[in-house]
Amino acid sequence: MLLYIIFGLLIHFVFFASIFDIYFTSPLVHGMTPQFTPLPPPAKRLVLFVADGLRADKLYELDENGNSRAPFIRDIIMHKGSWGISHTRVPTESRPGHVALIAGFYEDVSAVAKGWKENPVEFDFLFNETNYSWSWGSPDLLVMFSKGAKRNNVFPCSYDASSEDFGAQDVTKLDTWVFDNVKELFRGARNNQSLFSKLNEDKIVFFLHLLGIDTNGHAHRPSSRAGHPSETNTPFVTWGAGIKYPQRVSAQKFDDTYLEEWKLENWKRHDVNQADIAPLMASLIGVPFPLNSVGILPVDILNTTDLFKAESMFTNAVQILEQFKVKMTQKKEATLSFLFTPFKSLSDSKQINILRKARSYIKQKKYDEAVSLCKELINLALKGLSYYHTYDRFFLGFNVVLGFVGWTSYASLLIIKSHCNLTIGVSKEVKKPSHLLLCSFVALGLLVALFLLLQACPWTYYVYCLLPLPIWYAVLREFPVIQDFVTLLLTNPPNHFVGYLLLFILGVEVLVVSFFYRYMLTAGLIAFAGWPFITPLWTRAKSTSLSWIFFCLLLAVFPLMPVVGRKPDIFLVMGAGLLVLLLSLLVLTFVIRRKNGFVNEELVLYLLQMLSVVVSICVVYGTHNSLLKKQGLPLTNQIASWIILASSLVIPLLSSPILFDRLFSILLSLMSTYLLLSTGYEALFPLVLSCLMFVWIYMEQETLQQSGISCKQKLSTIQFACNTDLTQFRDFSLDDIRRAFFLVFFLVTAFFGTGNIASVNSFDLASVYCFLTVFSPYMMGALMIWKILIPFVFVMCAFEAVQLTTQLSSKSLFLMVIIISDVMALHFFFLIKDFGSWLDIGTSISHYVIVMSMTIFLMFLNGLAQILTTKKLKLWGRPKSHLI
Structure with a gap:
């Protein structure tokens, strides 16, 4: 029994981990050449404010008196810069959100579970490419972008983790601490020539992480329901050198109705994806784009020459294309040549043709055409990255499904063997195929291992591909049991077997659907309440049945109520x-x-x-x-x-x-x-x-008595005991x-x-x-x-x-x-x-x-x-x- 439990746990741990290898492996590749725009940048330095937990609707909307909650930001939108919505992805934990902002890629799900304090994978980010970067804010976040720096050019300054107290009297002190320490840095530069020189260099970044709003949100909860779209819409406001001034428009179309609500329908709105902000920041100060960025430069926001926009977009396209090339090379080297299927939409010749054509457009001063062509190349390269990233998905998924089906079959056979009184002849004729079967599976396993070895596959591939073999061997060893069981069903089927089977399938589907719609649990509990009426329980144990009906219906209320919190x-x-x-x-x-x-x-x-x-x-x-x-x-x-x-x-x-x-x-x-x-x-x-649950116990004892099995003890005297196994009873x-x-x-x-x-x-x-x-x-x-x-x-x-x-x-x-x-x-x-x-x-x-x-x-x-x-x-x- 212990061996069976260990084997079962091992199998389920493999199935559990498989989705992270199949669906959510890190998309990052290494070995690309840094790319930057070969023109003077519009700005010397950049300041990045991140108000953690701040939603666009709360920043932009007017209060009941028609006044802005953030008048300074409102003034920038109308007189100094560009604004819009940054579309994030949920879950919006600080870790993936800030990686998208500063590194330009969306971190895979599995990385979130590996902790806030360390980088589970190496990646390039904006601060790496600067001459110097200073950052202030939460220790859990800043450590990610200081330990990962290639050079000693990132200077984090964080408060103590104990300051993040959700029960504190005033958590806005987290933000005032940041601003106070920024002021302290500049005051200290007056008497520190080295610091003064660093602050006056170009290609520098100041990063202010403001956690107060997020901490207040956790402490007092937002007003929207769970999973509301507003939670993925964050404000994006930018101003300064290289950024367009506000643009008046007569009308603009978006899928939402925010513009009218915020009274901003006449001010040009620029929406971006969260990852697009990293290449924007890099182009403004003239540093190489983060190597792993998949963001697309929002050129419409730039207040620069058309040449700079075209060159920057060309740089963006080459930077993403570099990732595509490395990814393709890695996959090609790890796949047998006759099995490799390249991404046909972006062949080598097509890459060269697009790049040559885009460069030609720039020389001919056809900048809009160059930008459009570069965007086309970026979209193709991103599709190609996805193609090679998911290259082995079907192969791995097939093996996991094979293991799932085999395990379920084996568990079913264990139950059938133990309780169906099957008569199976144990003869030499039965044993001979078992020996042949073992040899066949061993040979198959060696072939699979050799196939994986030739392709230099990761060790996890061996687990997913080889695990189904012992499972299916165990299933096929019981072939006589399968034969006898099928014969039993055909010759002497249980009463209402088909009805029970259909009811079982329906019940499983209800459970699956309940994960999407909680009210299905209510429907199931109401159906459970009717159980006594279709059995003799209603006549033999009326008081217990009434209790069962009452508590089933009472419990059925909970899935209809709003989400807790x-x-x-x-x-x-x-x-x-x-x-x-x-x-x-x-x-x-x-x-x-x-x-x-x-x-x-x-x-x-x-x-x-x-x-x-x-x-x-x-x-x-x-x-x-x-x-x-x-x-x-x-x-x-x-x-x-x-x-x-x-x-x-x-x-x-x-x-x-x-x-x-x-x-x-x-x-x-x-x-x-x-x-x-x-x-x-x-x-x-x-x-x-x-x-x-108490009523269920009584109901099951009543059901057992009705089936003709005597219960020797009453529930009031039955005792729990160790190592109780009553298999022999029925x-x-x-x-x-x-x-x-x-x-x-x-x-x-x-x-x-x-x-x-x-x-x-x-x-x-x-x-x-x-x-x-x-x-x-x-x-x-x-x-x-x-x-x-x-x-x-x-x-x-x-x-x-x-x-x-x-x-x-x-x-x-x-x-x-x-x-x-x-x-x-x-x-x-x-x-x-x-x-x-x-x-x-x-x-x-x-x-x-x-x-x-x-x-x-x-x-x-x-x-x-x-x-x-x-x-x-x-x-x-x-x-x-x-x-x-």
């Missing part, structure tokens, strides 16, 4: 805590009556857990009020929060191993932590979910497929019940303010992940009880769950996008990652649930027979 309501959190206390009192009374006496340590434990809930309510209220008054996070509240979190996984181990008692103890402990991590109605969600049935589907559905509901986790905006930092307010991405991320996992733990613990009460091997049910999850994962593998809006790309990645993480975490959560339900620690060393 938009409108915090601390009183709902406190109300959830009070409901937990009320439920605790009722349960406590019931248990005391049931036992006609009570174990001392059990009483202390219940009271301690109830006290923990009370403390959580007080901490949430106190922290909320303190932050509202901008007094920061009280130390006592912070200490209490961490103590409750640390004890939440230990206290349940002290409770009685009786099924009901242990599950309720787990509920109390984890609810204490969940209350501390809640900001609104989501605090009620795990309470309703856990109540439904075979797998179609009802067990339903149980496995219920588990997956409840897990997906636990994930999406209170928000769209696929959207980055659902991660509301206010959730962790009871624990810390100073920015710490890894600690905050860990706390938010634990918040997500708490409902998972409830569901998994309930599933442990279902396995115990239904007398089926945990291995078989767990395998069925893995199969359902993998079928969903295969859906999302085909739906992954690396084109279109970055929101679409990010969502498609999130869906796949969520399902694969769920599959991997299921193994971890299954182990955690077993520990929480089966382990028992003694309190004060007393035997549990002592009664009050």
Whole structure:
């Protein structure tokens, strides 16, 4: 069993990592020649202001009195420079956004996960090419563009990371700190001749990173809904030497209605992509374009000669073409000549012809034609870069899909072998093909390895291409099982087999669609509420059935509610805590009556857990009020929060191993932590979910009794025990497929019940303010992940009880769950996008990652649930027979 778990984990880790090799490898290449415009630049120095978190609609719009919120910027738009919208991509974390601005390329998704503080890949950026660059702002950001500098020409100046406190009284101090230190630099130059000389050189950059707006946004949340287009529209205002003055126009057309709203319809608007700003800055001060930039120079903004515009665009085209050539050469060298298919739209001859023609246009002073031709070359080169970047995608994707299908087939065969009572003759005739099969797969593996070796493929290619071989070998070894199972289905098919199969397929599709539309979970829960009516449950267990219907319908409300975090309501959190206390009192009374006496340590434990809930309510209220008054996070509240979190996984181990008692103890402990991590109605969600889980356990026991299997114990006396495997009690049935589907559905509901986790905006930092307010991405991320996992733990613990009460091997049910999850994962593998809006790309990645993480975490959560339900620690060393 242990070997099987390790093998399963390995396979799923490979499947999980595969999308980053197939869809999201770094697009960067190295070895290009720097390109710069061979004409005097219009500016000696450049100042780059980045107001992190500032949206275009908030900067440009007028207030209720018709006045601008930023009069200085408004004056520049109307009298001094050019303006527009910089179209970013989401997720808009500082890391990829600033890389796009300063380096000119959009960093791949996997790089974001490698940390804010280091460059996961080497890339060229604007500061590299300057004589000197000074930067001020956040330490997490500035370090990226100082450690990566080729020469000692970048001088970062950052405040301490502890200054990024979301609960601070005034986070605008982050921005005033930047301006104060800029002034200090220039004051210091008066008495420092070396610094004075550097500041007066040409080709220098000053970078001011202003984090105050972004920090305020995290602390107080924006007003728009999650994933709103406004979040990807940032203001772009530029003025000074080399920049066009404002242009009056009578009319201009854009796809949005912003111009009328902002009263700027008569001022020429210049929209750019975020990556276009890097080549613009490079051309203004006359430094080489960043080598890895894919930005297109917005020549319409330049106030220079037509010759300078044409030469700059020519430089831009050659710089991107250089990347294309290097990429093509790398791919050609790594592919067998008879298999290599070049990008036909940009052959060597076509490159030369376009470059010659563009140079000829410039000599003939046909500058507009030269610019247009260079743009055509850039677009072809970008398409070619994409072509070679995705060259191996189909080949790798095919191998991963092959592995997916093989693994699912093998897991299905394991269930069939264990529970279908198939009679398979073990004869020599059966063994001979197995030996031949092994030799065939070994030979095939050697051929695949040789093929990859000749092409100098990365080691990960060997994993993706060779992994399906042992999987399919294991499947084909069981060919007699497949034959017998098919024969069994044809000769003696189970009742309503086709109907069950169609219902299963429909259920999986509902789960897949629910990732895009949360209300599908509501539809599923309403369908679940009707379950008792199509079975004898309604007549035999009416009270339990009514409870099931009530909690299904109550839980169905949550997916219809807005995403958590938009409108915090601390009183709902406190109300959830009070409901937990009320439920605790009722349960406590019931248990005391049931036992006609009570174990001392059990009483202390219940009271301690109830006290923990009370403390959580007080901490949430106190922290909320303190932050509202901008007094920061009280130390006592912070200490209490961490103590409750640390004890939440230990206290349940002290409770009685009786099924009901242990599950309720787990509920109390984890609810204490969940209350501390809640900001609104989501605090009620795990309470309703856990109540439904309790009813589910009772419903499954009733279902088992109706199927003719006797239950020797009542739920009030059943105990969780280690190493329980009840395989010998009964075979797998179609009802067990339903149980496995219920588990997956409840897990997906636990994930999406209170928000769209696929959207980055659902991660509301206010959730962790009871624990810390100073920015710490890894600690905050860990706390938010634990918040997500708490409902998972409830569901998994309930599933442990279902396995115990239904007398089926945990291995078989767990395998069925893995199969359902993998079928969903295969859906999302085909739906992954690396084109279109970055929101679409990010969502498609999130869906796949969520399902694969769920599959991997299921193994971890299954182990955690077993520990929480089966382990028992003694309190004060007393035997549990002592009664009050």
